[in-house]
Amino acid sequence: xxxxxxxxxxxxxxxxxxxxxxxxxxxxxxxxxxxxxxxxxxxxxxxxxxxxxxxxxxxxxxxxxxxxxxxxxxxxxxxxxxxxxxxxxxxxxxxxxxxxxxxxxxxxxxxxxxxxxxxxxxxxxxxxxxxxxxxxxxxxxxxxxxxxxxxxxxxxxxxxxxxxxxxxxxxxxxxxxxxxxxxxxxxxxxxxxxxxxxxxxxxxxxxxxxxxxxxxxxxxxxxxxxxxxxxxxxxxxxxxxxxxxxxxxxxxxxxxxxxxxxxxxxxxxxxxxxxxxxxxxxxxxxxxxxxxxxxxxxxxxxxxxxxxxxxxxxxxxxxxxxxxxxxxxxxxxxxx
Amino acid sequence: xxxxxxxxxxxxxxxxxxxxxxxxxxxxxxxxxxxxxxxxxxxxxxxxxxxxxxxxxxxxxxxxxxxxxxxxxxxxxxxxxxxxxxxxxxxxxxxxxxxxxxxxxxxxxxxxxxxxxxxxxxxxxxxxxxxxxxxxxxxxxxxxxxxxxxxxxxxxxxxxxxxxxxxxxxxxxxxxxxxxxxxxxxxxxxxxxxxxxxxxxxxxxxxxxxxxxxxxxxxxxxxxxxxxxxxxxxxxxxxxxxxxxxxxxxxxxxxxxxxxxxxxxxxxxxxxxxxxxxxxxxxxxxxxxxxxxxxxxxxxxxxxxxxxxxxxxxxxxxxxxxxxxxxxxxxxxxxxxxxxxxxxxxxxxxxxxxxxxxxx
Amino acid sequence: xxxxxxxxxxxxxxxxxxxxxxxxxxxxxxxxxxxxxxxxxxxxxxxxxxxxxxxxxxxxxxxxxxxxxxxxxx
Numbered sequence: 148x149x150x151x152x153x154x155x156x157x158x159x160x161x162x163x164x165x166x167x168x169x170x171x172x173x174x175x176x177x178x179x180x181x182x183x184x185x186x187x188x189x190x191x192x193x194x195x196x197x198x199x200x201x202x203x204x205x206x207x208x209x210x211x212x213x214x215x216x217x218x219x220x221x222x223x224x225x226x227x228x229x230x231x232x233x234x235x236x237x238x239x240x241x242x243x244x245x246x247x248x249x250x251x252x253x254x255x256x257x258x259x260x261x262x263x264x265x266x267x268x269x270x271x272x273x274x275x276x277x278x279x280x281x282x283x284x285x286x287x288x289x290x291x292x293x294x295x296x297x298x299x300x301x302x303x304x305x306x307x308x309x310x311x312x313x314x315x316x317x318x319x320x321x322x323x324x325x326x327x328x329x330x331x332x333x334x335x336x337x338x339x340x341x342x343x344x345x346x347x348x349x350x351x352x353x354x355x356x357x358x359x360x361x362x363x364x365x366x367x368x369x370x371x372x373x374x375x376x377x378x379x380x381x382x383x384x385x386x387x388x389x390x391x392x393x394x395x396x397x398x399x400x401x402x403x404x405x406x407x408x409x410x411x412x413x414x415x416x417x418x419x420x421x422x423x424x425x426x427x428x429x430x431x432x433x434x435x436x437x438x439x440x441x442x443x444x445x446x447x448x449x450x451x452x453x454x455x456x457x458x459x460x461x462x463x464x465x466x467x468x469x470x471x472x473x474x475x476x477x478x479x480x481x482x483x
Numbered sequence: 484x485x486x487x488x489x490x491x492x493x494x495x496x497x498x499x500x501x502x503x504x505x506x507x508x509x510x511x512x513x514x515x516x517x518x519x520x521x522x523x524x525x526x527x528x529x530x531x532x533x534x535x536x537x538x539x540x541x542x543x544x545x546x547x548x549x550x551x552x553x554x555x556x557x558x559x560x561x562x563x564x565x566x567x568x569x570x571x572x573x574x575x576x577x578x579x580x581x582x583x584x585x586x587x588x589x590x591x592x593x594x595x596x597x598x599x600x601x602x603x604x605x606x607x608x609x610x611x612x613x614x615x616x617x618x619x620x621x622x623x624x625x626x627x628x629x630x631x632x633x634x635x636x637x638x639x640x641x642x643x644x645x646x647x648x649x650x651x652x653x654x655x656x657x658x659x660x661x662x663x664x665x666x667x668x669x670x671x672x673x674x675x676x677x678x679x680x681x682x683x684x685x686x687x688x689x690x691x692x693x694x695x696x697x698x699x700x701x702x703x704x705x706x707x708x709x710x711x712x713x714x715x716x717x718x719x720x721x722x723x724x725x726x727x728x729x730x731x732x733x734x735x736x737x738x739x740x741x742x743x744x745x746x747x748x749x750x751x752x753x754x755x756x757x758x759x760x761x762x763x764x765x766x767x768x769x770x771x772x773x774x775x776x777x778x779x780x781x782x783x784x785x786x787x788x789x790x791x792x793x794x795x796x797x798x799x800x801x802x803x804x805x806x807x808x809x810x811x812x813x814x815x816x817x818x819x820x821x822x823x824x825x826x827x828x829x830x831x832x833x834x835x836x837x838x839x840x841x842x843x
Numbered sequence: 844x845x846x847x848x849x850x851x852x853x854x855x856x857x858x859x860x861x862x863x864x865x866x867x868x869x870x871x872x873x874x875x876x877x878x879x880x881x882x883x884x885x886x887x888x889x890x891x892x893x894x895x896x897x898x899x900x901x902x903x904x905x906x907x908x909x910x911x912x913x914x915x916x917x
Binding site for chain 1: 845846848850865866867868869870871888889890
C-alpha cells in the first residue's frame with residue numbers, strides 16, 4: 148500500500164481541503180468553539196488585560212527526541228504567554244504544508260498538539276492550512292498565536308528590574324539546541340540529550356505566590372541564555388552579573404559543544420525560564436522551584452547591578468570578569 | 484580534589500603576579516587567545532606582564548586576495564563548496580561566503596573534511612570543492628581525505644588549499660626588531676603533529692624561551708609560569724607543559740601524510756606579507772585535485788582595507804585596543820577585518836571578553 | 844587555531860575508524876593518524892580525526908608545580 152501524502156489539492160479549498168480539516172485537525176482538536184466552523188473564533192474572555200503572542204515554528208527534523216514540531220508549537224507560545232504573566236487561554240494555528248508530506252506525519256503532529264494543549268488547559272480555537280509546492284517549504288511550518296489573561300496585580304515588564312534582584316534559570320541550558328543539532332544531516336553523532344521542550348504551566352502555580360516580587364520573566368529560546376540576558380540588560384537599563392560556575396549545563400551538552408566548537412549559553416531552550424526576582428525572596432523561590440520535577444535543576448546564576456548598564460558580565464572560575472556578548476550571526480560548528 | 488585544583492590555580496596566578504620584570508609573552512595560537520580571554524587571565528595579569536596575540540588564527544591570517552579568489556570561484560563555477568563553519572562570515576573585498584550562499588551558491592558547512600567526500604559520492608554529477616584551511620593540526624586530516632578520494636577514484640572532488648605552516652611566521656616575528664616578544668606560548672595542537680624540536684631550535688636561535696602549552700586554564704597558567712621561570716633564570720629552551728598530548732617527536736604518521744600530499748610554497752599572510760615556504764600546495768601527483776588549477780582561478784591582488792590594523796595586531800605590534808576602528812567601525816556584528824570576524828581572532832576575543840574599555 | 848577535545852575510544856569499527864565517547868555523546872572518527880589506538884584509551888579529536896593518543900599517566904589536572912607553589916605561599 149502506498150503511503151498517503153499531502154497533495155496540492157489538499158490546499159485547494161475544495162472537498163479535499165475539507166476532508167483534511169475534518170479528518171486530521173477537527174478530529175484531534177475537538178472543542179465547541181472550533182466546531183462552530185465560523186470564519187473566526189468567538190471567545191468569551193474574563194475581565195482583565197489580555198496578553199497576545201505569536202510564533203512560527205520551522206524545525207528540521209519535524210520529530211526529535213523529546214518532542215515534535217506540534218508539541219513545540221504549543222509549548223513555545225504558551226511559554227511566551229507565561230513569561231508575560233498571563234494565564235494562557237486560547238490558541239490559533241496556521242499550517243504551511245509542503246506537498247508530499249506523509250499524511251500520517253501530519254496526524255501525529257495534530258495529535259501531539261491536541262495532547263499538549265489538553266495538558267496545559269488551552270484550546271485551539273481557529274486554524275488555517277495552506278499547501279505549497281514541493282521544495283517551497285520544509286515538511287511543515289506551523290504558526291501559533293495565543294492569548295491569555297494577566298491578573299490585575301501582575302506586571303513583568305523588564306523596567307521593573309532593580310539592582311540587587313537575583314537571576315534564576317529554571318534548569319540546565321542548551322538541551323533543545325543540542326538535541327536538534329545532533330539530528331541534523333551531516334553531523335553524525337548520537338547524544339543522550341533530549342529536547343527540554345515543555346510547557347512550563349506548573350511554574351505558574353509557584354510564580355503566582357510571589358506576586359510582584361517576581362520582576363520579570365523571559366524564556367531563553369533562540370539565541371540561548373546569553374542572548375536573553377543581553378536583551379533584558381538593555382531593556383531594563385541595568386547590568387547583569389552572572390557566575391559561570393552557577394549556570395547549570397548538562398555534562399553531555401558541554402561535551403558535545405566542546406566537540407563542535409559551540410557554546411551552551413547560545414543554544415536554544417524550549418522548556419526553561421529566566422526569572423528575575425527580588426533578592427529577599429530568591430532563595431525561597433529557588434527552594435520551591437527545586438521541588439518541581441520540571442525545574443529541579445534551577446539555580447541562582449547572578450544578580451542585577453546598577454553599574455555597567457546594558458551589559459552582561461560573567462565571572463570566570465579564576466574570579467575574573469568578562470563580557471558575555473550577544474550571539475552574532477549564525478551559531479555554527481567550527482574547528483578553530 | 485576539585486578544590487585543590489582551584490587553589491593551585493590561584494597559587495599559580497599569584498606566583499605569576501609576583502613576577503617583577505617587564506615582559507611580553509606571545510600566545511601564538513588563536514585557540515589560546517580564546518581560552519585566555521574566556522578565562523579572564525589577561526585581566527588578572529599585572530601591567531608588567533603583557534600577553535600579545537600571535538598569527539595563529541588561520542582565518543585571520545588568510546589574505547584578502549585569497550578570500551576573494553574563493554568567492555570568485557563560487558560565483559563563476561557550478562560547484563558545491565564545503566567549508567568549516569569558521570569561514571562563512573569572513574568578509575572578502577565585496578562579499579562573503581554567507582552572502583554568496585544567500586544569492587544561491589551551494590555552500591555547506593562540514594565538521595570533518597571526510598564529510599566532503601560523502602557529498603562528492605552522493606553528487607557524482609557535481610563538482611565538490613573542500614575549502615582547506617588550517618595549520619599543521621588540520622592539514623593532515625585534509626591530506627588523508629585527499630588520499631582517500633584518490634583511492635576511491637572520486638573524480639569530482641578537489642581542495643582549495645589555503646593551508647599554512649606556523650614556524651616560518653614565528654621566525655619572521657622573532658627576526659623583526661620592531662616586535663618585542665620575550666617568550667612564546669607555543670601551540671599545543673600544532674606541536675602534537677610537528678613535535679617540540681622546531682620550537683627548540685627557535686628558542687636557541689633567537690634566545691627566546693618557548694613552552695608548548697595546553698588549552699585548559701590550568702595549562703595556560705602553568706605555561707606562563709614556566710616561561711617566567713625561564714626568563715628569570717635567563718634561559719631559552721623549549722619545555723613541554725602539554726606532555727599528556729604532545730610527544731617530543733610529534734605524530735610522524737600525520738607529518739608523513741602531509742608531506743605525501745602537500746609541498747611548501749610561498750604564501751601571503753595578512754599583515755605579515757609574503758613568507759617563503761609558509762603555504763602548502765597540493766603536490767604534482769595530486770594537482771588534478773587542486774581546485775585553483777582545476778577551475779583556473781587567478782591570483783587576486785590584495786586590496787588593503789582602509790584603517791584596518793589586523794596586520795599589526797597579527798604581528799603583535801599593537802593590541803586590538805590600539806586600532807582606531809576597534810569597537811567603533813569594527814565590531815563582531817559588522818566586522819571590517821578578519822581578527823574581528825573569526826571566533827578566535829584577537830579583536831573578537833578582546834571585544835567579547837574585555838569589560839567596558841574601548842567600547843562605544 | 845585548533846580545537847581539540849579528549850574522547851574515549853569505545854570500539855574500533857573498521858581499521859580506519861572508531862566510535863568514541865565524549866560525556867555520553869558518541870561519534871565516529873577517523874583513526875588513520877593513530878592506528879595503534881585501543882578501546883578504552885583517550886584520543887584528542889580534531890575535525891573528526893584522532894590526532895594523538897592521550898597519555899593517561901599524566902592526568903588532565905596534574906599539578907606540576909604544586910611543591911613550588913606551596914613554597915611561594917610561605
